[in-house]
Amino acid sequence: MQITLFENIVNFIKEKFPSKDFIPLHEPIFRGNERQYVNETIDSTFVSSVGSFVSQFEEMMCKITGSKYAVAIVNGTSALHMALLLSNVKKGDEVLTQSLTFIATCNAVSYLGASPIFIDVDIDSLGMSPKSLLNYLKNNAEIRKDGYCYNTLSGKRIKACVPMHTFGLPCRIDELLEICQEWNIKLIEDSAESIGSYYKEKHTGSFGEIGVFSFNGNKTITCGGGGALITNNRDLAIKAKHLTTQAKLPHQWAFIHDEIGYNYRMPNLNAALACAQLEQLFEFVENKRGLAKEYSNFFSSINLKYIDEIDQAKANYWLNAILFRNIEERDDFLKFANNNGVMSRPAWELMHKLPMFENSLRADLSNSEWLSDRLVNIPSSVR
Numbered sequence: 001m002q003i004t005l006f007e008n009i010v011n012f013i014k015e016k017f018p019s020k021d022f023i024p025l026h027e028p029i030f031r032g033n034e035r036q037y038v039n040e041t042i043d044s045t046f047v048s049s050v051g052s053f054v055s056q057f058e059e060m061m062c063k064i065t066g067s068k069y070a071v072a073i074v075n076g077t078s079a080l081h082m083a084l085l086l087s088n089v090k091k092g093d094e095v096l097t098q099s100l101t102f103i104a105t106c107n108a109v110s111y112l113g114a115s116p117i118f119i120d121v122d123i124d125s126l127g128m129s130p131k132s133l134l135n136y137l138k139n140n141a142e143i144r145k146d147g148y149c150y151n152t153l154s155g156k157r158i159k160a161c162v163p164m165h166t167f168g169l170p171c172r173i174d175e176l177l178e179i180c181q182e183w184n185i186k187l188i189e190d191s192a193e194s195i196g197s198y199y200k201e202k203h204t205g206s207f208g209e210i211g212v213f214s215f216n217g218n219k220t221i222t223c224g225g226g227g228a229l230i231t232n233n234r235d236l237a238i239k240a241k242h243l244t245t246q247a248k249l250p251h252q253w254a255f256i257h258d259e260i261g262y263n264y265r266m267p268n269l270n271a272a273l274a275c276a277q278l279e280q281l282f283e284f285v286e287n288k289r290g291l292a293k294e295y296s297n298f299f300s301s302i303n304l305k306y307i308d309e310i311d312q313a314k315a316n317y318w319l320n321a322i323l324f325r326n327i328e329e330r331d332d333f334l335k336f337a338n339n340n341g342v343m344s345r346p347a348w349e350l351m352h353k354l355p356m357f358e359n360s361l362r363a364d365l366s367n368s369e370w371l372s373d374r375l376v377n378i379p380s381s382v383r
């Protein structure tokens, strides 16, 4: 009986991607000015740290996100590291985030010697739950005389909160922002997956003090490897540019650096690819939303839960997600689909189950665990 259900799903997906023997989860597509711009960098010899595509890319990111400043960074993980560093996160601090996320979010927290605290997600948005966040803070945190938020259990300062817009689906970011403001915690958005996604008509990543994006090969927009940070705070933007370029002071010939910096700049070669891809962002998102609509109708017709954007959200539907009834059914489907030419995969192993974070502080994570047992991502490429 199950096999008919699985066959149904696999056949439907194959209809959507007819020319493929094996349908990947998400593959890049280059049908704009990619070759032309990359060739321009080669012809100009400016493939590395100098070149006009980096600033062009930053301007495009500002336009798309409505943010005042954007800084190109070598990848999304480094951009997260930089965002936390700029938020003054240090050794011994704590950072609120999700257990249902990609490892990069927690790795960036760890690079600074800080510890993650895992907050639950909402079942419908797959992003950090405002209710879970507020509940955790009310029961485990206090604002002390210095005006800052401390964890009453560990005595450590809770400096930042990093929610993630899972699979490009916007979370309830305005409510999270309100809670963070009330508790004097910096909000950094991990919008690595949500370029082109909006909540209440504002681009994801532009609600918090800093938003972070990734342009890795599997994302909606790719430049091979790349990232960006956006902010409305001029000082932060200047500091980000400085720190990501080895903290070198501008000078015609001298190499003088005024603090410990990082080699986190995006090469011009990658920026060229990024510019060509960003020109097609809205076309890609419309294309992906078309597929999402077809998936949504199909899964409701066979009575399987498809994860739709929440009210007032406009998702890029980076990866489409469906829910099976239990972990056995999920695993049977994963086996069937992957053996039959349709790539599908479960959500990431929850962060608090990994050896590095198994002793980390956490809220009640029932929703994360429930979703993790049932969720499957299915092919979602631009067609």
Ligand SMILES: *Cc1c(COP(=O)(O)O)cnc(C)c1O
Residues within 6 Å of the ligand: 075, 076, 077, 078, 101, 102, 104, 105, 164, 190, 192, 193, 213, 214, 215, 216, 225, 226, 227
């Ligand atoms: C892809 C991704 C990152 C990291 O981006 P890279 O460019 O691969 O370093 C960070 N967070 C999330 C949620 C991601 O999906």
